[in-house]
Amino acid sequence: MTDTASPARLLRSQRFRREREADWARLERLLDRVEKGSVARLTDDEILAVPVLYRSTLSALSVARETSLDQGLIDYLETLSARAYFFVYGARATLQDRVIGFFRIDWPAAVAGLWRETLASAALMAFGAVVAAWLVTVEPEWFYAFVPADLAGGRNPAASTETLRATLDGTDTGDGLSVFAAYLFTHNAQVAILAFALGFALCVPTAMLMIYNGATVGAFVALFASRGLGVEIGGWLLIHGVTELFAVILAGAAGLKIGWAVAFPGDRDRRDAAVRAGRPAAVAMGGVVVMLFIAGLLEGFGRQLIEDTVVRYAVAACTGLIWAAYFYGPRRRASDAR
Incomplete structure (x- = not known):
């Protein structure tokens, strides 16, 4: 029974990732640009998009945990959510900006x-x-x-x-x-x-x-x-x-x-x-x-x-x-x- 459950769970995980990974990839790219420079690297539309993508990632993380999807996917979503959290709620200004x-x-x-x-x-x-x-x-x-x-x-x-x-x-x-x-x-x-x-x-x-x-x-x-x-x-x-x-x-x-x-x-x-x-x-x-x-x-x-x-x-x-x-x-x- 365990042998059939694992492939099924893996299939669900792959389908789940395929449906949402475009948003995750976009959020990751935006965060990479900010972390390598400053918020000024983003346009107004991109800045407004980050909170939306962050909430979507949190929702996906919650589903992944509840449905016991593979641990690798859960770890990835936790890391991405943490990075987005510091962008949305953390202090993003540099010392010079302050x-x-x-x-x-x-x-x-x-x-x-x-x-x-x-x-x-x-x-x-x-x-x-x-x-x-x-x-x-x-x-x-x-x-x-x-x-x-x-x-x-x-x-x-x-x-x-x-x-x-x-x-x-x-x-x-x-x-x-x-x-x-x-x-x-x-x-x-x-x-x-x-x-x-x-x-x-x-x-x-x-x-x-x-x-x-x-x-x-x-x-x-x-x-x-x-x-x-x-x-x-x-x-x-x-x-x-x-x-x-x-x-x-x-x-x-x-x-x-x-x-x-x-x-x-x-x-x-x-x-x-x-x-x-x-x-x-x-x-x-x-x-x-x-x-x-x-x-x-x-x-x-x-x-x-x-x-x-x-x-x-x-x-x-x-x-x-x-x-x-x-x-x-x-x-x-x-x-x-x-």
Whole structure:
């Protein structure tokens, strides 16, 4: 009985394969082309055909298993189905495609979607700067409450106007203000990371960090402005500060996005709301790292090489316009960019 069953099963397997092998061969050819290059090798019609052929192959695999067809055919269909699965449901983009997609679509879209939180974060930082500047103007001793003595490095209310001016126009042979710039960059980077990481705590730590960061900058600017150096310190800070402070503001916006979702989840569970808000916030935060790197280059080279205040403001204005156009300017949709 076994002897007659095996030839019959083999005949069924051959007939089954003959009826469907054209589709399997086509699917295999398409997958070979993708695996040797990229999805761009396929036409639109071929891309649409792959899911159809994949489902057909899965159906054939199910029939082959249920009717106990030969094991070789089952193994072939399992391998082909697995390959097609990764095409249909897996990540097909190359590393280069992912990087380009991040800078071209993902990052600017995430930042643009955080515009409300960005305005709130900027307002909190501006509030801290204005309050600290006003307090230092009224009573210079307030400077020490916002700028630690080791950070100021002698650039405090007790310093002479000429000493402060020398640190801005390049005539100071010391590197005190350079140390301050490096410290301020490190400080801003730490604030950015903490503002994002602590956003889940109902926005409170993030808001406090934004106010504190603004107060530090505001107090330092107020000191120089009180000596008639407000324009000069503005150019010195903004040549890299436009990028650096904007990065901190965006980090604060990302933290506020998550914190607001936790505080007011709506119809969702708090955990689900936080995860949903965290996706675009994390993308925006990934770009913040890039902005801080660019700010570091501007601080390390641009501020050192450019000593003219007008040129410093011009560079600051250009960077501001570039970021504004990049994040908020009109752009083609992903489907139109192909």
